[in-house]
Amino acid sequence: MRAVQVPEPGADFEVVETEIPDPAADEVRIEVEACGVCHSDVFVKEGQWPGVEYPRVPGHEIAGYVDAVGDDVTEWNEGDRVGVGWHGGHCFTCEPCRRGDFIACENAGVTGISFDGGYAEYVVAPHEALASMPEDLDATSAAPLLCAGVTTFNSLRNSSAEPGDLVAVQGVGGLGHLGIQFARASGFEVAAVSRGTDKRDLAMELGADHFVDSEAEDPAEALQELGGADVLLATAPSADAIASVVGGLGVEGELLTVAVPGEEVPVSVQALVQGRRRVQGWPSGTAKDSQDTLEFGALRDVESMVETYSLEEAADAYEAMLSGDARFRAVIEP
Ligand SMILES: [Zn+2]
Ligand SMILES: [Zn+2]
Structure with a gap:
């Protein structure tokens, strides 16, 4: 062979x-x-x-x-x-x-x-x-x-998100484009976060309810304006990109990462404590x-x-x- x-x-x-x-x-x-x-x-x-x-x-x-x-x-x-x-x-x-x-x-x-x-x-x-x-x-x-599919589907179904909750999918790539579809199919309100507007139309077609262009606006602020993410599914392996959205978590929000960046991701412990937020990884x-x-x-x-x-x-x-x-x-x- x-x-x-x-x-x-x-x-x-x-x-x-x-x-x-x-x-x-x-x-x-x-x-x-x-x-x-x-x-x-x-x-x-x-x-x-x-x-x-x-x-x-x-x-x-x-x-x-x-x-x-x-x-x-x-x-x-x-x-x-x-x-x-x-x-x-x-x-x-x-x-x-x-x-x-x-x-x-x-x-x-x-x-x-x-x-x-x-x-x-x-x-x-x-x-x-x-x-x-x-x-x-x-x-x-x-x-x-x-x-890519089982990782996004299985992490979301084991997360704290319930139907109607806001799930933000960071990254519209190999994992993210499946994460958006599974999040939509699972009954969540879905926000896609990506750099630039290239992927806006596609993300909306895949089932996103909102699109956040992290180049044009502060993605954390944009997610807070939507009420704060109950779950933030990190799919793009960039420490900077993940760090830039963590502030978008709502009260008891969960950073759920399936992406594995090469570097460490800084997270404000004060924000974790004050908002009872969590950080979770999922294989x-x-x-x-x-x-x-x-x-x-x-x-x-x-x-x-x-x-x-x-x-x-x-x-x-x-x-x-x-x-x-x-x-x-x-x-x-x-
Ligand atoms: Zn793999
Ligand atoms: Zn064993």
């Missing part, structure tokens, strides 16, 4: 011919139809994740069909339509796992980091890392739901959370907007993601 691997930290991607991997007894092999390019692929590309063995094939927004199942796998069959996201399996025996908190597993696998991911024609994953995917979803459009979700995301996305017509690339163009796809030029998710079709 053809695969795109990172030979060593910081090195360029290389397209290689390699053996099609066989699934172990508790694993499933998937023929990859599409794989999204996520900002977290930087961890593998630049060697920012401890313990990664190189060469490594990145990619954790995988949509495809089950191609082969290991001897002990009972819940999946050849031909099943499935997806695999960031959460690449768990141990079932550590303390969080024994509480059913699989995403917090102390020995959790990460797709495309602890084992080869979806920048390839085939991928092998632990059986518990698979989500069932509705047949009517297009693979290329659905792939980003496996990380993606388990395979079942991904499945919920796919099913709800299909039900409410949540669609990711994508640019497609071949395996050979993986470096271009990665560059488009990194520079923020991708509209809005770069997806590789092996």
Whole structure:
């Protein structure tokens, strides 16, 4: 099969011919139809994740069909339509796992980091890392739901926001354009925050009720004029951009960040204390959370907007993601 691997930290991607991997007894092999390019692929590309063995094939927004199942796998069959996201399996025996908190597993696998991911024609994953995917979803459009989608949907549904509350989505990019749609579909009043007016029309089409241009006005003040955000979903990995909107939180407002900027984000502790505000981070979700995301996305017509690339163009796809030029998710079709 053809695969795109990172030979060593910081090195360029290389397209290689390699053996099609066989699934172990508790694993499933998937023929990859599409794989999204996520900002977290930087961890593998630049060697920012401890313990990664190189060469490594990145990619954790995988949509495809089950191609082969290991001897002990009972819940999946050849031909099943499935997806695999960031959460690449768990141990079932550590303390969080024994509480059913699989995403917090102390020995959790990460797709495309602890084992080869979806920048390839085939991928092998632990059986518990698979989500069932509705047949009517297009693979290329659905792939980003496996990380960008589940991360925004699952963080919002676990947040303190209730229907009618003001949810501000900071950033209208790979995560943000899905966050706006999921926030709208979940019954929230939605404010999109972005720099410049480029994305105003799109944000409104995706379901935003308000658009805040953080270049033209102070985004924190603009959100306060709307009553203050009950939840501020930070999706763009810029410490400055996140810091500029934190002041827009209402009383008991929650800064919910799914973006991971490289630098620290300054937050006024006085504002936290006086307004009983909170700061919360959220990772993606388990395979079942991904499945919920796919099913709800299909039900409410949540669609990711994508640019497609071949395996050979993986470096271009990665560059488009990194520079923020991708509209809005770069997806590789092996
Ligand atoms: Zn991701
Ligand atoms: Zn565990």
